[in-house]
Amino acid sequence: MSYYEYMDGDGFPSKVLIDDHGQVKSEYPDAHGKTSIGAYDVVPLIDEYVRKHPDFSSRGSKGPVAMTGYNGVRGYRTSKSEYPKSKTMAKDTETATQVADAMKANGWVFASHSWGHIDMGKTPMPRFARDMKLWDAEVRPIIGDTDQLIYPFGADIARVERYGAPGTTRSGRTDSTSSTGSTEPRPPGSRRAIPTCARPASTSTDCNSPRKGAGTGRC
Numbered sequence: 001m002s003y004y005e006y007m008d009g010d011g012f013p014s015k016v017l018i019d020d021h022g023q024v025k026s027e028y029p030d031a032h033g034k035t036s037i038g039a040y041d042v043v044p045l046i047d048e049y050v051r052k053h054p055d056f057s058s059r060g061s062k063g064p065v066a067m068t069g070y071n072g073v074r075g076y077r078t079s080k081s082e083y084p085k086s087k088t089m090a091k092d093t094e095t096a097t098q099v100a101d102a103m104k105a106n107g108w109v110f111a112s113h114s115w116g117h118i119d120m121g122k123t124p125m126p127r128f129a130r131d132m133k134l135w136d137a138e139v140r141p142i143i144g145d146t147d148q149l150i151y152p153f154g155a156d157i158a159r160v161e162r163y164g165a166p167g168t169t170r171s172g173r174t175d176s177t178s179s180t181g182s183t184e185p186r187p188p189g190s191r192r193a194i195p196t197c198a199r200p201a202s203t204s205t206d207c208n209s210p211r212k213g214a215g216t217g218r219c
């Protein structure tokens with residue numbers, strides 16, 4: 001839901017905004033250039049569903065949304081390093097922050113997805129550090145603090161442990177000390193949730209375009 005530049009013209013919304021009723025919606029330009037405001041992506045779709053069926057969600061909780069930063073946030077080109085000549089930077093940043101606040105107030109939480117959608121298992125440390133600083137400078141002020149990270153490409157920096165019942169991991173560690181830091185026990189045979197873009201870049205259909213200066217792919 002970062003609405004990257006490469007998504008333009010491919011049938012995706014162009015941004016997320018707050019409509020006249022104070023609800024988070026998508027702005028969707030169709031193939032003929034006509035723009036509509038409505039529920040055209042997962043956030044407003046789930047918001048609408050939970051409004052009709054509040055029992056679907058415990059205490060209104062919605063889910064984590066992982067954000068990169070190299071093309072800005074939620075369709076707003078808020079990256080000062082990528083768009084240094086933007087004349088709408090201040091307004092875009094303000095609007096993106098209002099959207100993020102509205103989403104958080106409505107049960108969504110945010111996670112880092114790195115600034116440049118980098119493969120953290122392969123990225124040299126200087127670039128890794130630069131990426132983290134960019135995320136802190138350009139994304140955190142908009143979405144707020146978070147203690148969650150969803151690895152781009154599902155490329156954990158540590159190995160992925162064998163799935164199984166608590167106490168049965170190969171390392172002898174219990175699931176409560178898994179590499180993701182999860183403290184939730186999982187029932188026998190269950191699988192860890194697969195994050196968006198968990199496929200390797202070479203086979204991914206949405207993370208497949210090497211890009212100068214940013215991530216090794218996009219998602």
Ligand SMILES: [Zn+2]
Pocket residue numbers: 113117152153196197207218219
């Ligand atoms: Zn991704």
